[in-house]
Amino acid sequence: MASLKDLKMRIESVKGTRKITKAMQMVAAAKLRRAQEAAEAARPFADRMNVVMGNLAGASAGSESAPKLLAGTGKDDVHLLIVATSERGLCGGFNSSIAKSARVDAERLLAAGKTVKILTVGKKGREQMKREFAEHMIDHVDMSEVKRLGYNNAQDIANDVMARFNAGEFDVATIYFSEFRSVISQIPTALQLIPAKFEADEQAEAPFYDYEPGKEEILADLLPRALTTSVFAALLENAASEQGARMSAMDNATRNAGEMIDKLTIQYNRSRQAAITNELIEIISGAEAL
C-alpha cells in the first residue's frame, strides 16, 4: 500500500498531465479550425479542376497521343508509394493507420513481384515505414519547417514526383493520406496520382468548348497542375485529419486523467481515514488500559 505522501504526489503529477493534455486539445481545436478553413478554401479550385480534367481526359482516353501522366507507361512494375503523415506524434492512431494502409499495399505489391519505392512526407511516417521497408525508401520530404501549408509545398513534392516519373523511375504513383470526415473519423485513403484518374461526369452536358490552344496542349499543360492540386488537397486533408485526431486523442487523455485523479483521490481519502482510525484506536485502547 502506497503511503499517503506517494499518493498525494501521484495525484499532483496526474493533474499536471491533465493540464497539458487539456491545453494540447485546445491548441489542436484551434489549429483544426484553421486547417479546415484552408481545406474549404481550396475546394473550389480542386473541384473545378477535376471537372475540366474529367472532360478533357475522357475525350483523349485511349488515344495514342495521350500524355504519359494520364496514360501511364504501359507497365505497372515499379510502384511509388508516397506516404504523407505528420511531423509530430500524440495524435492517436493517425500516423499508424496511414502507415498501415501503405504497408498492406506494399506487402501486396512485393508479394506480386513488383518493385516498391517509398517516398515519405512527414517524419512520423518515415519512422514507421523504415522499420520494415528501409531498403525501399528513396526519399523523404521534411515538413517540419512548414508553418502554414501552401500550394508551393505541394508543388515541390509534385515536381519531384514528376521529375522521377519522367526519368522512368516508376510506373505508378499512389499517395497515402488520411481523409478528414470529422473530428472522430479520419479515413486512411490511397489515391493514385500517376497515371492520373479523373472521373468524367457522365451527367454533365459535354460542353462544346472552343479549345485554345488545342485540346491536347491544354491537357498537357493542365495535367501537372492537376497532379499538384491533388497533392495539395491530400496534404490539406492530412493537416485537418492530424489536428482532428490529436484533438480526440487529447480529449480522451484528459478524460482518462480525470478518472485516474478521482480514483486516486478516493484511495488517498480512504488511506487517510484508515490512518486516522488507527490512531484513534491506539489512543482509545491506550486510555482504556490505564
Added chain:
Amino acid sequence: MATMQFDLVSPERKLASLEASEVQIPGSEGDFTAMADHSPVLTTLRPGVLKVKAGSDVSEYIVTGGFVEVSPTATSVLAEQAVPKAEASAEFVNGLIADAEAAAKNVSGSDLDVANKRISDTRALLDLI
C-alpha cells in the same frame, strides 16, 4: 448591360466571385475579352493582367498560369497564382521571374520554348505594374 458570373480562384483561396460585365483575359494564345453570352471557350493562361469590369468598378489581378473557362453565363478563372494588382510589387514579379527561370533550366526541345515564353511573359509584367 447584361452581366455574367465571374469567379477567380487560386488553389489556396477564392479571390473574387461577382457579377461582372466584362473580363479581359490574358490567354496563352492572346488576350481576349469575355462578356455575357460569349461562346464557350476553354483556354490556358499566360502570366499577365486580368481585368474585371463590374459596372464602373474595375479590378485588376496579376495571374500566372492556369486556365479559364468561359460559358455564356459565367467566366471562371483558375489561376495557379493570383494577386490583386495593387498588392503586387516589383519584388513579387521578380520572384515570379526567378521561378520561371528556374523552371527553364531543366527542360529542352519544345518545352524550352514554352519555358522561355513564360519568362518573357513574366518579364513583361514588370512594365505593367
